[in-house]
Amino acid sequence: DTAVSQTPKYLVTQMGNDKSIKCEQNLGHDTMYWYKQDSKKFLKIMFSYNNKELIINETVPNRFSPKSPDKAHLNLHINSLELGDSAVYFCASSPRKTSTDTQYFGPGTRLTVL
């Protein structure tokens, strides 16, 4: 059984388009995260939700909008895609919002903006 799953795995699109990435976890965790990993492998947190409530919102362009319909799902919508948005986006979840809880990562969504 896949613990944290993301769809799609690969996404190739043109500049200016709008796209969404979906994430689901079946671990019963309260907290979910979105990370961005650039071409140099640098992994940076973008957002975190705890029981559908936004608790971490890093300095991210407002073209990025997360949405959590329930605590098992966290989606990421990106408007007006730019070349610099090309990266691998990882979803993660943890049992609680405390920093000492292990975060479990999904397989990633590789976004390429042409």
Added chain:
Amino acid sequence: QKEVEQDPGPLSVPEGAIVSLNCTYSNSAFQYFMWYRQYSRKGPELLMYTYSSGNKEDGRFTAQVDKSSKYISLFIRDSQPSDSATYLCAMSPAPNAGGTSYGKLTFGQGTILTVHP
């Protein structure tokens, strides 16, 4: 300057070698230290974590923290080809810091390790 600095490598070693991976950090609020391993085209997975200065051992892996120097290390003994991956250090403030520190991990850039037979 990034809060966490990690030599990206790449690092290539023969099977059986002892590997040393290191990170330095500048934020004194960091109290919880982790190492994640990321295989190619996969998500990171937690390898080890520690709260305090000193050593923590788990099989062939030893995590070392020196808070006075703001320096952490991961040692891999008897390295195997299956250890070939990117190793990311991560750290966070104390768990009771609360507020915007909730679950916020700051990662190093990752070191690409290849262990060849």
